[in-house]
Amino acid sequence: MNGEIIAVGSELLLGQIVNSNAKYLSEQLSHIGINVYHHSVVGDNETRLSEVLAVACNRSDLIIITGGLGPTKDDLTKETVAKFLGRNLVYDQETEKRIEAYFKQRDRTMTENNRKQAMIIEGAHVFPNDHGLACGIGIKADVQIIMLPGPPSELKPMFETYVAPYLGKQLKKQAFIESRVLRFFDIGESQLVKEIDDLLETQSNPTIAPLASDGEVTLRLTVNGDQKELNRTLLDETQEKILQRVGKYFYGVGEESLFHKLVSLLKEYNKTVTTAESLTGGLFASEITTIPGVSNVFSGGYITYSNKMKMDQLFVPESLLSEAGAISCECAKEMAKNAKAKGKSDYGISFTGVAGPDPLEGKPPGLVYIGISSEEKTECFELKLAGSRPNIRGRSVKYGAYYLLQWIRKEMEKVDE
Amino acid sequence: MNGEIIAVGSELLLGQIVNSNAKYLSEQLSHIGINVYHHSVVGDNETRLSEVLAVACNRSDLIIITGGLGPTKDDLTKETVAKFLGRNLVYDQETEKRIEAYFKQRDRTMTENNRKQAMIIEGAHVFPNDHGLACGIGIKADVQIIMLPGPPSELKPMFETYVAPYLGKQLKKQAFIESRVLRFFDIGESQLVKEIDDLLETQSNPTIAPLASDGEVTLRLTVNGDQKELNRTLLDETQEKILQRVGKYFYGVGEESLFHKLVSLLKEYNKTVTTAESLTGGLFASEITTIPGVSNVFSGGYITYSNKMKMDQLFVPESLLSEAGAISCECAKEMAKNAKAKGKSDYGISFTGVAGPDPLEGKPPGLVYIGISSEEKTECFELKLAGSRPNIRGRSVKYGAYYLLQWIRKEMEKVDE
Structure with a gap:
């Protein structure tokens, strides 16, 4: 099955936002064996959308249209597709009820143009929106057309919960394209590529695709075949070959971030951590608390942005601050040690430095400087990072998670011995 | 002049990367008065690229193609365009010299496939690449075709230095397209649109385009005219009309976030704030410290994720936690008040609730529940948010910034009276 994605929205053509939906959907469609050969973006304009639709219908089996399902007059995706297919728009009672409930739950008044969002194309399949108002719509005409709301926070859960299973049922022969993402930290992309250059050249199934983003490097292995078991074996073998070369930088698979990994490990060994942050201003704690259920391993932390807060809250001696300074190993160690003690945790981790x-x-x-403290000892790690302020802060907390991860693994290995 | 952007690259269709070049170029083209009506993405495939080119030539005056100019075999943009136009590829001596110098400077050996990058289409204009190897190419055929390298770090400086002036010369009459973004909070998109419905209908210069993202709504006013002063006046007039209706939800202009606004206001009145966060786990502090120079108004804060930390660090009484609970107005107020006192700040702000x-x-x-405390009083705001865990946390801290912003404005107005 060949698919294509059409995004509708003048804000994309004005360069106000990036077309992240096309990226997301392409990735998802490839997982279920649908090849995506085209993306298009067109404005909220009936004539141009109709023209793009006509071109798409001639070359694809599946067309996914994103955006233009909102309540305002310039949202005209449904109307244009209905006209294009020669079908009527009708009220969908289920959707209308959902919209009413949505407003009731939020104590807000429903406006008349929200009622427009309860209209669907005659004979269409409805995908409920669990995170917003605009429902998704699926129509089987000569080609399969699917319309999804533009906001990624609505589109993504709708795709995963309703659209992927709906498409899965229609694929005559299940093709098995499987991907596995290997995640690396503390190694640059070019260095990683250099280490596995010959594998990159010779491997064709699975293919290996390196990608660098946000200070991490990932390798995506993609295997294509109709035997699930064989696919799995091929992925395992290639992964092993790669890890023989660069295993020491490897930390996880798939969507699992360094913070997921850290929280899992803390849970596994029933350990807790308290944070003390200066330059990162709460970013490490904020990242760790994105993970549901973190309360078992994290009770809280201190944001000691000023020197006064470092002294008052974390008992960093004034003499240390005036001699070594706040940007020092000494300060990082003191912060980590005292955060651990005040928070009554197994580990303390601290961040101090210059964000710029x-x-x-x-x-x-x-x-x-990143300080880590456990019952046994307190140590400090020095980083020299380049980049913008958000970049330096973002990579600092990732390094913190990575060092703490390694620290706990090492300590636990010793205990296990 | 009507333009469109074609990105070439299978990595885009696989969803490995997002098409950020299209966003960037669209924004740049709109600044110099070129309307962009279409984006397309197509893989590294000669047939499909030719087909997309044919469609584009029928509807646009300017086609910018990004990507596929690299040294490897699957890079075939130049070859395909040359064939499409019936022109030959020829060596460009200037470019060849540049490539040789590039390798010499880096003490690296030039490979034979790098020499391929010195080929251009006969009769083309060359845009030098100051940050990489692949030069850009401009051709005036029936339509204007421009090819640019895919990596944004090469594309962006090439566009700014060479392509924008090249295009500017060709635009017969310099049009001034100017945009102004008005930012609103605590009002839904449909509500906002309802309030200014007649303006949206009747306004054509400037146009008004609403956009909702991350719990905020913006209105982009775009004016088109050849007199800069008049454009400015038209924007001012429309802004005033809009703010007469929905001014109370308006908080800023352009790229300025709620946190920028909050930090500016705190600086203006020489006030400080201390944070106390439970469900948001440091996200508010982390957001406020993204802003350089925040240390004048923010000394630090407390992350009291567990009830124990709420008691130990912020003196929330055990009886309060067992009666009203941690998820309560009472707890939020206690946290805000005590954070303010412990941090010796003018304001305390707290977050407690259920992130899910x-x-x-x-x-x-x-x-x-968001608590805000000042010298005068302590109050609590209740929110009922829907959405995922990150969504709830993200919007909570925005509401916090918004409430605090309004609070300070109100207090300071009173003082001014």
């Missing part, structure tokens, strides 16, 4: 753009205490942006 | 996915204390995900 200006130097601090005569030290350059990107100089970061 | 599971209920807590029998209370549903999305129930959030």
Whole structure:
């Protein structure tokens, strides 16, 4: 089955937002064996959307249209597709009830144009929206057309919960395209590629695709075949070959982030951590608490942005701050140790450094100290990072998670011995 | 002049990367008065690229093609366009010299396939690449075709330095398209649109385009005219008309976020804030510290994820936690008041609630209490949010910033009177 994605929205053509839905849907469709050969973007304009639709119908079996399902007058995807197919728009009672309930739950008044969102194309299949108002719509004409709401926070869960199973049923022969993403940290993309250059050249099934983003590098292995078991074996074998070369930078598989990994490990060994953050200003704690159920391993932390807070809350001695300074290993260690003690945790982790753009205490942006403290000892890690302020903060907390992960693994291995 | 953008690259169709070049180029083209009506993405495939080119030539004056200019075999943009136009590929000496110098400077050996990158289409204009190897190419056929390298770090400077002036010369009359983004919070898109429905209908210069994202709504006003001063006046007039209706939800213009606004206001009045976060786990502090120079108004905060931390660090009475519970107005107020006192700040702000996915204390995900405390009084705001865990956390901290912003404005107005 060949698919294509049409995004509708003048905000995309004005460059206000990036077409992240096309990326997401392409990835999802490839997982279920649908090849995507085209993306298009067109404005909220009936004539141009009809023209793009006509071209798409001539070359694809499946067309997914995103956006233009909102309540305003410039949202005209449903109307245009209905006209294009020569079908009527009709009220869908189920959807209308959902919309009413949505407003009731939020104590907000429903406006008349929201009622427009309860209209669907005659004979269509409805995909409920569990995170917003606009329902999704599926129609089997000569080609399969699916319309999804534009906001990613609505589109993604709708696709996963309703659209993927709906499409899965229609695929005559299940093709098995399977992917596995290997995640690496503390190694650059070019270095990683250099280490496995010959594998990249010679491997064709699975293929290996490196990708760098947000200070991490991933390798995506993609296997294509109609035997699930064989696919799995091929993936395993290639993974093993790769990890023989660069295993020490490998930390996880799939969508699992460093923070997921860290929380799993803390849970596994029934350990807790308390945080003390200066330059990262709560980002590490914020990242760790994105993970549901983290309350078993994380009770809280301290944001000691000023020196005064470092002294008052974490008992960093004034003499240390005036001699070594706040941007120092000494300070990082003191913060980690005292956070651990005050939070009554097994581990303390701290961040102090210069996020930029200006130097601090005569030290350059990107100089970061991470302290880690356990019952046994307290240590400090120095980083020299380049990049913008958000970049430096973002990578600092990832390094923190990575160092703590390694620290716990090492300690637990010793215990196990 | 009507333009369109074609991105070439299988990695886009596989969903490995997002088409950020299309966003960037659209924005740039709109600044110089070129309307973009279409984006397309197609793989590294000669037949499909030719077909997409044929469609594009029929509807646009300018086609910008990105990607597929690399040294490897699957890079075939130049070859395909040359064939499509019936022109030859020829060596460009200038480009060849540049490539040789590039390798010499880096002490690296030039490979034979790099020499391929010195080929251009006969009669083409060459845009030098100051940050990589692949040069850009411009051809005036029936339509204007421009080919640019895929990596954004090469494409962007090439566009700004060479392509924008090249296009500028060709535009017969310089049009000035100017945009202004008005930012609103605490009002839904449909509600906002309802309030200004008649303006949306009747306004054509500037146009008004609503956009909802991440719990905020923006209105983009876009004016088109050849007199800069008049454009500015038209924007001002329309802004005023809009704010007469929905001014109370308006908080800023352009790229300025709620947190930027909050930090500016705190600085303006020389005030400080201390944070106390439970469900948001440091996200508010982390957001406020993304802004450089925040140390004047923010000294730090507390992450009291567990009840124990709420008692130990913020002196929330055990009786309060067992009676009203941690998810309560009482707890939010206690947290805000004591954070303010412990941090010796002018304001305290607190967050407690249920981020989900599971209920807590029998209370549903999305129930959030925000406490704000100043010298004069302490109050609590209740939110009922829907959505995923990150969504609920993300919107909670935005509401926090918004409420605090309004609070400070109100207090300061009183002082000014």
